[in-house]
Amino acid sequence: MNCIHERARIEKVYAQQLTEWAKRWKQLVEKGPQYGTVERAWCAFMSEAEKVSELHLEVKGSLMNEDFEKIKNWQKEAFHKQMMGGFKETKEAEDGFRKAQKPWAKKLKEVEAAKKAYHAACKEEKLAISRETNSKADPALNPEQLKKLQDKVERSKQDVLKTKEKYEKSLKELDNATPQYMENMEQVFEQCQQFEEKRLRFFREVLLEVQKHLDLSNVASYKNIYRELEQNIKTADAVEDLRWFRANQGPGMSMNWPQFEEWSADLNRTLSRREKKKASDGVTLTGINQTGDQVSQPNKHSSLSVQSNTVQSVQSSYNPFEDEEDTGSTVSEKEDNKIKNVSSYEKNQSYPTDWSDEESNNPFSSTDANGDTNPFDEDTPPAMEVRVRALYDYEGQEQDELSFKAGDELTKMENEDEQGWCKGRLDNGQVGLYPANYVEPIQ
Numbered sequence: 001m002n003c004i005h006e007r008a009r010i011e012k013v014y015a016q017q018l019t020e021w022a023k024r025w026k027q028l029v030e031k032g033p034q035y036g037t038v039e040r041a042w043c044a045f046m047s048e049a050e051k052v053s054e055l056h057l058e059v060k061g062s063l064m065n066e067d068f069e070k071i072k073n074w075q076k077e078a079f080h081k082q083m084m085g086g087f088k089e090t091k092e093a094e095d096g097f098r099k100a101q102k103p104w105a106k107k108l109k110e111v112e113a114a115k116k117a118y119h120a121a122c123k124e125e126k127l128a129i130s131r132e133t134n135s136k137a138d139p140a141l142n143p144e145q146l147k148k149l150q151d152k153v154e155r156s157k158q159d160v161l162k163t164k165e166k167y168e169k170s171l172k173e174l175d176n177a178t179p180q181y182m183e184n185m186e187q188v189f190e191q192c193q194q195f196e197e198k199r200l201r202f203f204r205e206v207l208l209e210v211q212k213h214l215d216l217s218n219v220a221s222y223k224n225i226y227r228e229l230e231q232n233i234k235t236a237d238a239v240e241d242l243r244w245f246r247a248n249q250g251p252g253m254s255m256n257w258p259q260f261e262e263w264s265a266d267l268n269r270t271l272s273r274r275e276k277k278k279a280s281d282g283v284t285l286t287g288i289n290q291t292g293d294q295v296s297q298p299n300k301h302s303s304l305s306v307q308s309n310t311v312q313s314v315q316s317s318y319n320p321f322e323d324e325e326d327t328g329s330t331v332s333e334k335e336d337n338k339i340k341n342v343s344s345y346e347k348n349q350s351y352p353t354d355w356s357d358e359e360s361n362n363p364f365s366s367t368d369a370n371g372d373t374n375p376f377d378e379d380t381p382p383a384m385e386v387r388v389r390a391l392y393d394y395e396g397q398e399q400d401e402l403s404f405k406a407g408d409e410l411t412k413m414e415n416e417d418e419q420g421w422c423k424g425r426l427d428n429g430q431v432g433l434y435p436a437n438y439v440e441p442i443q
Contacts, residue, residue: 001075004068004210011060015053022049036241044232051225055216062213067206074202078195093192100184107174114170118163125156386412388424388439402432409442410434 026046034042080088132149135141216222246252389409396403402424404410414423416436424439425431 008060008063011056015056018049018053022046037236041233041236044229048229067210096188100188104177104181110170111174114167118167121159121163125160128153128156387442388412389442392438394438400432402434
């Protein structure tokens with residue numbers, strides 16, 4: 001029961017981690033720079049995780065509501081607890097064996113007692129004969145003392161004969177009682193075997209049911225999940241995505257070039273302070289009206305009507321593409337305590353009203369075009385470096401952790417985070433994380 005309960009808890013935790021992972025990465029992908037059919041294929045992995053999470057929750061429910069309860073009910077029916085502790089079935093088996101053994105065990109004790117008496121008589125006989133033999137060689141011994149020793153020998157021999165006869169008789173009685181003893185013992189043993197057979201057959205039945213609940217390969221919905229995932233991935237079309245991007249973000253996009261405009265009295269009127277402020281907040285450079293097959297693609301980056309701040313900066317020291325060790329959580333605990341917001345260009349970007357060829361105001365500058373504002377690049381602010389000395393030996397458990405010996409010196413690059421980890425650099429240039437309480441500053 002404990003075994004099944006622990007497995008059910010593992011299934012539940014795994015399902016929760018899948019759901020959290022899917023929710024987090026679905027938001028990151030939707031907010032990121034990816035677009036088109038490849039974006040939909042990427043998001044299909046999150047849908048797969050959500051569906052698999054539901055299946056594992058069903059596995060957890062089957063283990064606890066069916067298998068666990070079945071064993072629990074069987075235990076109550078098969079093993080009845082006593083007021084003084086223990087099980088009724090155990091006591092009945094022990095009493096049965098004890099009753100079957102009692103007559104034979106009584107005769108066995110008689111045999112052991114007769115055997116002990118016979119061996120003691122033999123020892124006494126040997127000792128008496130030895131004394132008699134030694135007295136014959138002693139000239140100082142009178143005839144009366146010698147006669148006593150001889151009488152002692154005779155009595156010893158008679159005791160040996162009596163104890164031997166009694167020993168043989170008790171042993172014969174024990175042999176005669178053995179068949180009945182074996183029959184009674186086998187009868188009780190067969191009763192225990194029948195009880196044990198029921199237990200073994202029940203366990204085999206339960207284990208097969210647990211196997212069926214755990215085996216998702218035979219579940220039709222599980223197969224359909226990965227069939228749909230494969231189809232979504234295969235529908236990703238690089239040519240279609242490039243064509244859409246060219247039509248919406250490249251040379252094929254609709255343009256709104258400056259044109260000759262006649263003078264109008266409305267354009268020449270004096271604007272109020274509020275109207276001037278409102279007009280300076282943003283300007284629409286393009287008005288893209290999609291037609292035909294261009295509408296089929298989501299317009300993720302098509303509008304260039306934006307506010308004055310051009311690009312949202314990325315302040316994140318967490319790189320979602322770094323290799324992670326599977327430690328039972330959605331992401332590494334050390335990285336979770338850092339900023340995780342991975343953002344890209346705002347969906348609707350706006351630029352200052354004053355058009356200029358200067359690079360600072362040009363929305364099509366080479367900086368953005370070359371991808372220098374990659375939202376996945378780490379932007380870590382510089383920190384005060386401090387020399388520290390290791391107090392204890394530490395062996396790195398993951399690829400991003402440092403290893404050092406007590407007494408080694410290294411450079412602390414970042415202060416301690418909420419989990420008690422610091423970022424540092426060894427003298428050989430290796431950079432990684434280490435426990436903050438394993439070092440002390442060098443005075």
